[in-house]
Amino acid sequence: MTIINSDIDFHSLFYPRNIVFIGASPVPGKWGFVIPANIIRGNYEGRFYPVNPNYSTLFGMPCYPSLSAIQGEVDLVVVTVPANHVPAIIDECISKRVKSIVVITSDFSETGSEGALLEKEIASKTKAHGINLVGPNTMGIFNAYGRLNILMPYIKADPGHVSIVSQSGNVGTQIMGECSKNGIGISKVISSGNEANIKCEDYISYLAEDDTTKIIALYIESFKDGQKILNICRKLKAVKPIIVYKSGKTHGGKLAAASHTGAMAGSIEIYRSVFKQCGIIEADSTEEMIDIIGGFLALPLPRGNRVGILTIGGGWGVIAADECETHGFILPQLSDDIFNKLNEFLPKYWSRRNPVDMAAFLSMDAFPKAMESMASWDGVDSVLSLGSGVSTYNFFDYTDLIDKFGLKKEEVEFVLQKISAYMQKRGESLSKLMNKYNKPVLHVESGGEDDAYRNMREYNHVVFRSPERAVKVLKKMYDFYKIRERMNKA
Amino acid sequence: MTIINSDIDFHSLFYPRNIVFIGASPVPGKWGFVIPANIIRGNYEGRFYPVNPNYSTLFGMPCYPSLSAIQGEVDLVVVTVPANHVPAIIDECISKRVKSIVVITSDFSETGSEGALLEKEIASKTKAHGINLVGPNTMGIFNAYGRLNILMPYIKADPGHVSIVSQSGNVGTQIMGECSKNGIGISKVISSGNEANIKCEDYISYLAEDDTTKIIALYIESFKDGQKILNICRKLKAVKPIIVYKSGKTHGGKLAAASHTGAMAGSIEIYRSVFKQCGIIEADSTEEMIDIIGGFLALPLPRGNRVGILTIGGGWGVIAADECETHGFILPQLSDDIFNKLNEFLPKYWSRRNPVDMAAFLSMDAFPKAMESMASWDGVDSVLSLGSGVSTYNFFDYTDLIDKFGLKKEEVEFVLQKISAYMQKRGESLSKLMNKYNKPVLHVESGGEDDAYRNMREYNHVVFRSPERAVKVLKKMYDFYKIRERMNKA
Numbered sequence: 001m002t003i004i005n006s007d008i009d010f011h012s013l014f015y016p017r018n019i020v021f022i023g024a025s026p027v028p029g030k031w032g033f034v035i036p037a038n039i040i041r042g043n044y045e046g047r048f049y050p051v052n053p054n055y056s057t058l059f060g061m062p063c064y065p066s067l068s069a070i071q072g073e074v075d076l077v078v079v080t081v082p083a084n085h086v087p088a089i090i091d092e093c094i095s096k097r098v099k100s101i102v103v104i105t106s107d108f109s110e111t112g113s114e115g116a117l118l119e120k121e122i123a124s125k126t127k128a129h130g131i132n133l134v135g136p137n138t139m140g141i142f143n144a145y146g147r148l149n150i151l152m153p154y155i156k157a158d159p160g161h162v163s164i165v166s167q168s169g170n171v172g173t174q175i176m177g178e179c180s181k182n183g184i185g186i187s188k189v190i191s192s193g194n195e196a197n198i199k200c201e202d203y204i205s206y207l208a209e210d211d212t213t214k215i216i217a218l219y220i221e222s223f224k225d226g227q228k229i230l231n232i233c234r235k236l237k238a239v240k241p242i243i244v245y246k247s248g249k250t251h252g253g254k255l256a257a258a259s260h261t262g263a264m265a266g267s268i269e270i271y272r273s274v275f276k277q278c279g280i281i282e283a284d285s286t287e288e289m290i291d292i293i294g295g296f297l298a299l300p301l302p303r304g305n306r307v308g309i310l311t312i313g314g315g316w317g318v319i320a321a322d323e324c325e326t327h328g329f330i331l332p333q334l335s336d337d338i339f340n341k342l343n344e345f346l347p348k349y350w351s352r353r354n355p356v357d358m359a360a361f362l363s364m365d366a367f368p369k370a371m372e373s374m375a376s377w378d379g380v381d382s383v384l385s386l387g388s389g390v391s392t393y394n395f396f397d398y399t400d401l402i403d404k405f406g407l408k409k410e411e412v413e414f415v416l417q418k419i420s421a422y423m424q425k426r427g428e429s430l431s432k433l434m435n436k437y438n439k440p441v442l443h444v445e446s447g448g449e450d451d452a453y454r455n456m457r458e459y460n461h462v463v464f465r466s467p468e469r470a471v472k473v474l475k476k477m478y479d480f481y482k483i484r485e486r487m488n489k490a
Numbered sequence: 491m492t493i494i495n496s497d498i499d500f501h502s503l504f505y506p507r508n509i510v511f512i513g514a515s516p517v518p519g520k521w522g523f524v525i526p527a528n529i530i531r532g533n534y535e536g537r538f539y540p541v542n543p544n545y546s547t548l549f550g551m552p553c554y555p556s557l558s559a560i561q562g563e564v565d566l567v568v569v570t571v572p573a574n575h576v577p578a579i580i581d582e583c584i585s586k587r588v589k590s591i592v593v594i595t596s597d598f599s600e601t602g603s604e605g606a607l608l609e610k611e612i613a614s615k616t617k618a619h620g621i622n623l624v625g626p627n628t629m630g631i632f633n634a635y636g637r638l639n640i641l642m643p644y645i646k647a648d649p650g651h652v653s654i655v656s657q658s659g660n661v662g663t664q665i666m667g668e669c670s671k672n673g674i675g676i677s678k679v680i681s682s683g684n685e686a687n688i689k690c691e692d693y694i695s696y697l698a699e700d701d702t703t704k705i706i707a708l709y710i711e712s713f714k715d716g717q718k719i720l721n722i723c724r725k726l727k728a729v730k731p732i733i734v735y736k737s738g739k740t741h742g743g744k745l746a747a748a749s750h751t752g753a754m755a756g757s758i759e760i761y762r763s764v765f766k767q768c769g770i771i772e773a774d775s776t777e778e779m780i781d782i783i784g785g786f787l788a789l790p791l792p793r794g795n796r797v798g799i800l801t802i803g804g805g806w807g808v809i810a811a812d813e814c815e816t817h818g819f820i821l822p823q824l825s826d827d828i829f830n831k832l833n834e835f836l837p838k839y840w841s842r843r844n845p846v847d848m849a850a851f852l853s854m855d856a857f858p859k860a861m862e863s864m865a866s867w868d869g870v871d872s873v874l875s876l877g878s879g880v881s882t883y884n885f886f887d888y889t890d891l892i893d894k895f896g897l898k899k900e901e902v903e904f905v906l907q908k909i910s911a912y913m914q915k916r917g918e919s920l921s922k923l924m925n926k927y928n929k930p931v932l933h934v935e936s937g938g939e940d941d942a943y944r945n946m947r948e949y950n951h952v953v954f955r956s957p958e959r960a961v962k963v964l965k966k967m968y969d970f971y972k973i974r975e976r977m978n979k980a
Contacts, residue, residue: 028886028888028897028901028902028905029886029905037888037891037895040891040894040895041890041891059891059894059895060894060895060896083839106839106849107838107839110804110839111838111839111842115839166805167805168803168804168805168806168808169803169805170802170803170804170805170806170877171803171805171806171809172805174936177936178936219805221805221808247805247808247809247812248808248812249812249816250811250812250815250816251815252811252812252814252815252820252821253808253809253811253812253815255811255843256804256807256808256811256821256841256843256845256847257808259804259841259842259843259847260804260805260807260808260841260847285956285958285959286809286936286956286958287955287956287958287959312660313658313659313660313661314600314658314660314746314749314750315656315657315658315659315660315661315662315709315711315737315750316658316660316661317746317750318658318711318737318738318743318746318747318750319661319737319743319776321740321742321743321745321746322737322738322739322740322742322743324742325740325741325742325743326739326740330742331742331746348597348601349573349596349597349600349601349605351746351749351750352601352749353745353746353749355746357746357749357750359596387660396518396519398518398527400531401527401530401531404530404549404550405527405549405550406547406550407518411518412518415518415519446664446667446668446776465777466775466776466777468775468776468777469775469777
């Protein structure tokens with residue numbers, strides 16, 4: 001799919017045949033050590049050349065006195081030397097016909113007019129010679145499919161379908177880390193830095209066409225070229241969700257942004273109107289961004305605003321009902337058909353309305369049966385499923401009481417196996433339900449440990465940590481659905 | 491301290507000398523098994539009597555045919571038998587002069603007029619005989635200081651100073667579980683159920699006087715007696731923070747609440763005006779409640795709206811600046827004095843303004859020094875400290891590279907030990923800073939694993955998971971400070 005014609009050779013940037021690192025260091029506390037360690041730990045498969053005139057070997061491999069001393073073509077150069085040394089290296093890159101340069105070094109336009117001049121110099125030189133310049137003041141790039149990890153923090157990720165473009169390296173790598181923590185795989189990560197040449201708009205246009213990228217996550221302080229974003233999004237027609245966290249919303253935030261990446265952030269109202277036209281989804285916090293990504297990866301889009309709620313505890317039902325109404329969703333009354341279905345196997349004291357409160361009824365069969373009834377109900381477009389999972393996983397582990405209570409070991413083990421089997425197939429059966437009825441089922445568990453959330457992801461399902469967070473994601477997905485409909489009609 | 495004279499004997503409820511459990515069961519999937527397991531696992535030190543006419547032993551101890559068959563005085567009876575059997579048990583309790591009854595059983599006023607009649611019957615009988623009635627439709631009570639765990643889910647907590655009163659057992663135990671997960675100890679937990687006799691207002695008045703309770707956390711759908719709450723709070727003068735999550739805010743939420751605990755929730759505006767008069771802090775989500783509790787436990791109150799921000803990454807600074815301004819805080823410009831102090835040891839490319847962005851400067855000394863400068867600055871009332879901690883804990887663990895890179899094992903170990911020592915004392919030194927300058931320092935780390943957050947709690951410090959969450963807590967604490975000032979002037 002060709003959406004935007006770009007003259008930037010991104011392929012050589014993300015899939016370089018070799019990497020030269022200028023400013024390599026044997027000292028474990030220096031970036032000149034940390035970043036090569038990431039490259040090597042990331043199992044980069046191309047050739048890696050550390051450069052430092054003071055060493056003949058580094059990291060257990062040959063070390064080179066300069067870029068020029070390296071034989072053959074060079075695809076990618078990474079630089080961490082002080083800012084005033086960077087122009088000379090750019091000159092070397094030009095003679096060497098290097099394809100891309102990642103300038104990690106700070107102290108360019110973000111620190112004032114002197115740095116701005118220096119930045120202009122390296123920008124125009126690289127541009128004139130068709131060299132990709134990432135940064136300066138970037139925290140690097142990552143590509144799981146090229147085994148490329150040129151990032152500052154020590155961070156890993158499994159290959160997946162989320163790509164991140166961030167005007168803050170810290171926030172970008174934080175989003176990457178939170179994705180990993182939640183079992184969400186990554187395709188590419190770009191810390192765009194000061195964007196002297198390549199702008200986040202350019203990275204987005206590349207990712208829009210990148211087959212391994214299904215969701216684009218953005219942290220931005222400012223767009224330099226809003227029109228370009230509009231063009232990309234109009235052509236993309238909301239096929240790939242783009243989720244943005246926009247900062248620099250307030251006066252104080254804008255001032256901070258100016259000294260961070262030199263960004264001149266415009267009014268948030270203008271940004272929001274662009275987002276709306278583009279079908280870009282705005283996350284209200286960095287955490288919500290992870291929730292939204294999780295939702296888009298696992299769930300079909302809701303095609304209406306009617307929600308059915310199934311809960312194991314009444315309080316969660318009340319909280320979810322509040323959130324639904326606050327976000328414009330409605331909770332239809334149960335149809336006679338669904339009421340009768342549920343009434344067959346639920347205890348006498350069930351709520352008898354939507355939210356369907358099972359009132360702490362303990363039955364391994366009732367929850368899946370109730371879930372299927374709710375999902376099958378054509379009176380709702382989405383289903384919220386609250387409780388009865390992650391946190392109850394060890395609920396019936398009575399192994400410690402076998403001797404004390406005179407329990408039968410086999411019986412305790414049998415129950416545990418049964419629960420474990422139930423849990424194993426729960427993610428799968430929820431996914432099946434969603435496919436069968438083509439509507440999202442948002443599952444919420446509170447109080448689980450991190451690994452329990454990761455485990456659910458293995459079944460290609462998502463678990464939200466509170467009803468409030470689940471409903472907020474549903475709202476964003478419904479907004480996206482409406483925008484996609486509009487864009488594809490237009 | 492006597493705030494409210496109450497005729498309810500709460501002591502015998504929370505420190506019972508013995509417990510009788512009616513409806514005990516040998517089947518691990520039944521509540522009649524689960525709750526006794528919790529009581530026994532909780533190391534209850536009084537005498538425990540299971541009752542079930544079909545067994546002579548249960549849980550490896552003598553089982554009794556009935557309450558009447560038990561010799562001597564009984565303090566506390568717990569009931570899980572079906573609703574229609576409860577009145578007869580109440581009669582037995584009356585003859586036996588039992589002090590308190592916890593009715594776990596559902597199917598009372600929350601399911602309709604029939605249940606409401608039954609509830610009225612047990613309420614008036616117990617009231618007439620001065621018996622404490624908890625519930626019905628409660629998930630039980632917990633008191634770490636009485637080694638009392640009569641809760642439905644299998645959940646534990648270390649002794650501490652947070653007490654929880656909840657009109658939803660699930661939400662209450664979820665808050666309890668989240669506190670434990672974050673290393674926050676618990677004093678008491680009460681699932682107040684349908685509140686046939688004892689209302690959440692009564693529990694609050696008890697906790698207001700309870701010495702082991704320093705913070706009261708509430709989940710409510712409705713207060714039955716708002717005037718009582720006003721009276722308690724007026725006398726309490728905001729000495730103990732009361733943090734509430736109020737649900738049933740919308741029409742749909744109110745309907746759900748009615749079928750949950752039979753609550754008739756009034757308008758949220760009226761509640762908010764009561765909260766404001768009372769100095770009760772409203773949390774916007776169950777997760778925010780945990781954040782706020784963590785803040786109140788570890789931090790002094792901010793005495794003004796001026797905030798200093800120290801960050802290791804620019805993006806977090808921008809996000810925090812936005813949140814501060816959105817919540818009415820201001821970021822003063824650095825004084826010459828503080829500027830010069832920082833400029834001495836920060837790298838040339840630091841932001842030179844508030845937020846103070848260290849721009850990924852790696853130095854074990856710089857962060858604590860900068861932190862002390864910011865805390866000492868009399869131009870701010872609070873300090874936000876972003877990054878450089880939990881998530882970098884394993885940042886320099888190069889153990890895996892010792893052979894590959896030809897590193898010296900001793901050197902790698904030395905660095906790890908140094909970082910570990912730094913981390914160990916960091917919580918302590920932040921606490922010291924706060925005491926020295928008597929202002930809150932809110933530390934934020936994103937992307938850490940759960941245990942890293944718990945570890946910080948061991949140093950009596952709190953770590954927030956995002957700048958957004960930290961600033962929201964600061965706002966609530968500052969609101970509380972202003973209310974306390976007003977209440978103590980009045």
